[in-house]
Amino acid sequence: xxxxxxxxxxxxxxxxxxxxxxxxxxxxxxxxxxxxxxxxxxxxxxxxxxxxxxxxxxxxxxxxxxxxxxxxxxxxxxxxxxxxxxxxxxxxxxxxxxxxxxxxxxxxxxxxxxxxxxxxxxxxxxxxxxxxxxxxxxxxxxxxxxxxxxxxxxxxxxxxxxxxxxxxxxxxxxxxxxxxxxxxxxxxxxxxxxxxxxxxxxxxxxxxxxxxxxxxxxxxxxxxxxxxxxxxxxxxxxxxxxxxxxxxxxxxxxxxxxxxxxxxxxxxxxxxxxxxxxxxxxxxxxxxxxxxxxxxxxxxxxxxxxxxxxxxxx
Amino acid sequence: xxxxxxxxxxxxxxxxxxxxxxxxxxxxxxxxxxxxxxxxxxxxxxxxxxxxxxxxxxxxxxxxxxxxxxxxxxxxxxxxxxxxxxxxxxxxxxxxxxxxxxxxxxxxxxxxxxxxxxxxxxxxxxxxxxxxxxxxxxxxxxxxxxxxxxxxxxxxxxxxxxxxxxxxxxxxxxxxxxxxxxxxxxxxxxxxxxxxxxxxxxxxxxxxxxxxxxxxxxxxxxxxxxxxxxxxxxxxxxxxxxxxxxxxxxxxxxxxxxxxxxxxxxxxxxxxxxxxxxxxxxxxxxxxxxxxxxxxxxxxxxxxxxxxxxxxxx
DNA sequence: TAATTTAAATAATCTATTCTTAACAAGAAT
DNA sequence: ATTCTTGTTAAGAATAGATTATTTAAATTA
Numbered sequence: 001x002x003x004x005x006x007x008x009x010x011x012x013x014x015x016x017x018x019x020x021x022x023x024x025x026x027x028x029x030x031x032x033x034x035x036x037x038x039x040x041x042x043x044x045x046x047x048x049x050x051x052x053x054x055x056x057x058x059x060x061x062x063x064x065x066x067x068x069x070x071x072x073x074x075x076x077x078x079x080x081x082x083x084x085x086x087x088x089x090x091x092x093x094x095x096x097x098x099x100x101x102x103x104x105x106x107x108x109x110x111x112x113x114x115x116x117x118x119x120x121x122x123x124x125x126x127x128x129x130x131x132x133x134x135x136x137x138x139x140x141x142x143x144x145x146x147x148x149x150x151x152x153x154x155x156x157x158x159x160x161x162x163x164x165x166x167x168x169x170x171x172x173x174x175x176x177x178x179x180x181x182x183x184x185x186x187x188x189x190x191x192x193x194x195x196x197x198x199x200x201x202x203x204x205x206x207x208x209x210x211x212x213x214x215x216x217x218x219x220x221x222x223x224x225x226x227x228x229x230x231x232x233x234x235x236x237x238x239x240x241x242x243x244x245x246x247x248x249x250x251x252x253x254x255x256x257x258x259x260x261x262x263x264x265x266x267x268x269x270x271x272x273x274x275x276x277x278x279x280x281x282x283x284x285x286x287x288x289x290x291x292x293x294x295x296x297x298x299x300x301x302x303x304x305x306x307x308x309x310x311x312x313x314x
Numbered sequence: 315x316x317x318x319x320x321x322x323x324x325x326x327x328x329x330x331x332x333x334x335x336x337x338x339x340x341x342x343x344x345x346x347x348x349x350x351x352x353x354x355x356x357x358x359x360x361x362x363x364x365x366x367x368x369x370x371x372x373x374x375x376x377x378x379x380x381x382x383x384x385x386x387x388x389x390x391x392x393x394x395x396x397x398x399x400x401x402x403x404x405x406x407x408x409x410x411x412x413x414x415x416x417x418x419x420x421x422x423x424x425x426x427x428x429x430x431x432x433x434x435x436x437x438x439x440x441x442x443x444x445x446x447x448x449x450x451x452x453x454x455x456x457x458x459x460x461x462x463x464x465x466x467x468x469x470x471x472x473x474x475x476x477x478x479x480x481x482x483x484x485x486x487x488x489x490x491x492x493x494x495x496x497x498x499x500x501x502x503x504x505x506x507x508x509x510x511x512x513x514x515x516x517x518x519x520x521x522x523x524x525x526x527x528x529x530x531x532x533x534x535x536x537x538x539x540x541x542x543x544x545x546x547x548x549x550x551x552x553x554x555x556x557x558x559x560x561x562x563x564x565x566x567x568x569x570x571x572x573x574x575x576x577x578x579x580x581x582x583x584x585x586x587x588x589x590x591x592x593x594x595x596x597x598x599x600x601x602x603x604x605x606x607x608x609x610x611x612x613x614x615x616x617x618x619x620x621x622x623x624x625x626x627x628x
Numbered sequence: 629t630a631a632t633t634t635a636a637a638t639a640a641t642c643t644a645t646t647c648t649t650a651a652c653a654a655g656a657a658t
Numbered sequence: 659a660t661t662c663t664t665g666t667t668a669a670g671a672a673t674a675g676a677t678t679a680t681t682t683a684a685a686t687t688a
Binding site: 009032033035036039040043 | 646647648649
């Protein structure tokens with residue numbers, strides 16, 4: 001190894017001697033014997049080809065070269081200390097960044113609460129939330145741009161093997177009706193009733209829309225017979241449309257908590273149909289997992305996870 | 315020794331890997347084997363309790379902590395490089411300070427030429443010239459405030475043992491007369507003639523004055539019989555006074571080179587009297603000798619030294 | 629999919645630093 | 659003069675770090 005002319009230990013010794021004015025005291029300060037100090041300084045002087053200390057007098061005094069070196073020495077050691085502190089902060093989560101991926105729905109209704117909780121405990125970690133499609137989120141996790149993500153949709157097959165996928169929670173996709181709709185009287189609906197409704201849906205690109213379509217189809221419904229009044233591109237717009245009496249819709253329950261509590265929207269029960277999807281936590285097991293990510297997964301996510309999620313099993 | 319969490323070598327390895335994106339290539343770059351690199355990084359990671367590299371993929375990628383550390387790493391290594399350069403410059407005399415002491419006379423007439431010569435070769439060394447009394451100069455050399463000095467007077471006894479005193483040159487104190495003075499006709503004067511002259515002298519504090527007085531007295535002259543027209547405090551003033559015809563004076567030959575060449579002053583010979591003093595180089599053998607000081611002593615001084623000076627014996 | 633190649637981790641051995649103890653030398657303080 | 663302190667020198671011991679050889683894992687290629 002093409003050698004450096006000094007080591008950090010030598011610089012530490014130099015600093016100590018300069019501060020104490022004595023080899024002996026420096027040795028005591030550093031918990032080594034005095035010859036060790038002498039030797040190191042001799043090596044340093046030999047390698048730099050300068051005299052550093054004037055040992056003549058009562059005190060060990062710095063020569064011109066010594067003073068020059070000491071200046072750099074202090075700067076270098078300060079940088080080292082700073083580096084240590086920064087790393088410690090990172091370890092104790094007083095710094096760093098956590099990047100979380102989510103779909104539109106979880107990103108809008110679930111993540112903000114989770115992140116809020118996380119930041120209560122770790123206010124110095126900056127958290128980024130990336131809302132993208134399931135596919136794109138999956139790739140981002142795969143190549144390390146995102147630490148972890150919660151998705152509701154189906155991943156491309158090749159990613160399924162690459163990523164760790166943990167069932168996280170069940171997201172019910174509730175049928176919501178305007179509160180003055182005539183079907184709100186009925187305790188329970190039947191699948192058949194859906195054909196009588198006008199629907200306001202997410203546009204067909206959306207993951208949630210695809211999931212709903214697939215689930216309805218799987219349950220035996222002929223989805224092309226469902227009347228779609230209009231397609232909107234955000235859940236908020238849909239909720240507003242439903243509340244305005246423009247039609248019914250399937251929306252994630254997490255997105256209507258406030259409306260249900262305020263009685264501004266009606267959630268219908270369907271006797272012979274359950275529209276549910278699995279929310280899944282995805283991470284990349286072959287990548288480095290940041291401390292913040294570990295903590296988020298271990299401490300925050302379980303508080304929102306459904307009871308049967310592996311994350312809950314403490 | 316309370317340990318530092320990393321060594322400069324480890325930082326160098328870290329930097330190399332980050333640059334090359336590979337442990338192997340970093341190893342080649344640093345002329346070590348690959349396991350050595352692996353081990354050092356492992357130690358680093360253990361000590362800092364962080365993961366630095368993501369070894370999963372094709373390339374060794376930095377983790378968040380790794381990037382953080384690398385920032386400090388680069389700054390630290392840069393400082394180290396700078397320190398090395400500064401020391402090298404000092405060694406090769408591309409920096410540093412040389413502090414030279416001198417009496418009024420040598421400081422005015424000799425040193426400027428020497429320093430000029432020195433700075434031709436070493437323009438980056440800053441040179442300070444301190445003109446003080448012999449006594450004060452001696453003490454400054456003793457306590458290290460001055461690297462070396464040339465003095466013409468007598469040192470206090472205690473300093474004579476402490477310092478290294480090398481005969482350097484003989485400084486003739488020439489009797490100078492106005493060019494129109496009636497004694498300039500004579501080829502050689504005699505001591506007796508001095509009593510007929512009016513003298514313009516340095517004031518009695520001055521080293522040169524004391525030396526001249528002593529030398530004249532030692533040669534048997536009754537100095538109180540010499541007529542002193544006036545006392546001035548600088549050689550330049552004296553030279554002007556002499557040239558103006560106000561009187562004669564003993565002045566160091568080095569101080570009248572220009573005037574002799576221009577024929578504006580007359581230097582008299584005295585048959586039975588030689589007024590000479592030894593200029594001596596003094597240094598402090600028990601103190602650190604700067605590189606600049608060594609060079610000045612070895613290369614510059616001999617060019618101005620008299621033939622019998624030890625400095626000339628190459 | 630298997631085979632080859634490449635990079636990194638691991639293990640065992642060996643070397644080289646760098647401590648420590650001990651003995652010594654030089655200055656300062658008593 | 660001698661005692662105490664401080665630093666240097668020298669020899670042995672402990673440790674850190676490097677090397678070679680081998681194993682493991684991933685990526686490229688056939």
